[in-house]
Amino acid sequence: MPRDLPGPSGGTHFDFAVISALTQAGHAVRVYQLPGDWPRPTPADRRALQTALLAQPLAVVDGIVALAAPTEIEAAVRMGIRVHILVHSLLTADPGLDHDARSAFTMAESAALAVASSSSVPSQWSATDIATRYPGVRTHVVPPGTSPAPPAVGSDPPQLLVLAALTPLKNQLHALQALALLSDLPWTLELVGSDELDPAYVGRLRHSIEHDIGPGRVTLRGAVTGEALDALWEATDLLVLTSTSETFGMVITEALARGVPAVVTGATGAAEALRGQGVGDGPVPVVGLPGAVVDPSDPAVLADTLRLWLSEDGVRSSWRSAALARRPRLQTWHQSAAALARIMTA
Template sequence: MTRPLWAVLPGGIDDPAAPSGGNRYDRTILTLLAGGVAARDVHEIAVGGSWPAPAGPARTALSRALGDIPDKSDVLIDGLVACGVPDILEPHHRRLRLIVLVHLPLSDETGLRADEADRLRAKERAALHLASAVIATSETAARQLAEMHDLRDVAAAVPGVEPAPPAAPTPDGHRLLCVASVTPRKGQDRLVTALERDLADLTWRCTCVGALVRPVPHTSANIHFTGPKAGADLSSAYADADLFVLPSRAETYGMVVTEALARALPVLATDVGGVSEALGLAPDGTRPGLLIPPDDPVALAGALRRWLTEPELREQLRASARARRETLPIWAGTARRICAVLDA
């Protein structure tokens, strides 16, 4: 008989006004674990106010919820809930099998003071050493967590991607798309700077899709911040693009990269975290996009200029993206990897 699973998640995981890769990952995996992949009896516990750690009533609710879970149960906890509260996990780590799923190390959040990053890193280290297993969402993040926190084994469960029809390209490739919450970590400010300062002489249109957590000032009428989109509206945004741009300062994997590749869209992204892993290679060894250093508007502007002015480069990257589209990971594989950890 399959063991039941308790899943402890950030509050608002299904809130359409605040979509995130981590929320979509959690929801997709839990649906598969409860369905045909594993047929587990999944019990969900949502904890509000979960970054960088539950506070006040949320701490009390989390402690009470963990106390109500039967002994020797499997408990999959999102890292945004678990990694900041080792004191809450400690009374339960011997009687429960705690499996922590880390989407982004807490100290990697952009804009933290050094002392705050150190404090969060110490809490995360303590929390992960209380876990029976740790899962990261990329091979790169798994290695980072193992080295940072002296962990013997961190499993990697790379996100899958839903199949999608390929986008129809325009000859000049002028339609640029960025899909990410508008925050300093995602780097839309660098994209706006590159476009307005260095590429005003060229024809382009840039659409930024994502929750406006910290809006970016801009003056060009060719830059559009749409707010969050989902479902058919998000699919339409991908279909109406030529190049996907992700100028992040930090990224564990970059699910939107594979979502763009599923539409055969080439990708221009910063080489941070697991982005190069998500971008991958086509079967012939070519890369379906361009990687640049993070936080470098000059490099970003140069790569965009190449894309907009070099037809041969556009065709090469488009061909590579079409080929890479056929080799992308699927969600069932992600769920099976997590099942292997749960069943170990």
């Protein structure tokens, strides 16, 4: 797994949670945290990966590393190493890539998935997406687990939370554009996530907060972890996730673990996370869901959905009840680790 990623990420959280669960289940796990600017490795970075791959008969490699190194993956497989790729997100999902980078990543990830012994993704949506992009590649679905958490208390006025790295892929500007249309209603927003990946985009967010929304509404915090993040969750009433691409969105099930409903964009794995495992994408009724799935292309649609939740006590109560009902049915990390172990030893 990569060592030098800036800020916390869902993929890294998945890796460490599964490592812990596998260890607790009695599996011997040796962790290699590889230096380097993955997924743009230097020759030295590639040699470090090759050394790690050959150290054990079975290797599980984070996708941000493996998808950028098909030659090293193929060489290890040819030497009898079973190599499994954890695909948290495709390298080509980044909307900021230029043509040359996108072409290079497309070739690399296609080759890596083709030569690996096996691979897994966090949602059926993601598996279908890969099969469409790269015919013949079959991936297993291993949804992320969740850790138990107390129900959130919420705030007055209602506190919304957007929790994701501050990048165009996570599309926080979409949420700000929608909330700018709701100045007549009481609400606050916590905008939380690593601000190191795209300083120019963070600048656009700051400009929107200042000029479109105004003071006193939005707090831009950067990355938050540990007890500080727990405190934010405790005060949250609604999660908003506006990603343009999302293989799952672990933050959604983290919200549901606290009884917090979510509004997410459709045509991504986030809709699957909100609905529950094994349910495909498609039109979604509001009733019975712990939130709503909205059109990712139109901030006005998101604004209308948020207005409904902010204005109608019945909607807020229904979403909250549905979120609380999901808490005991969420997959655990031990279940995720067991599913991964079955794939690797099959």
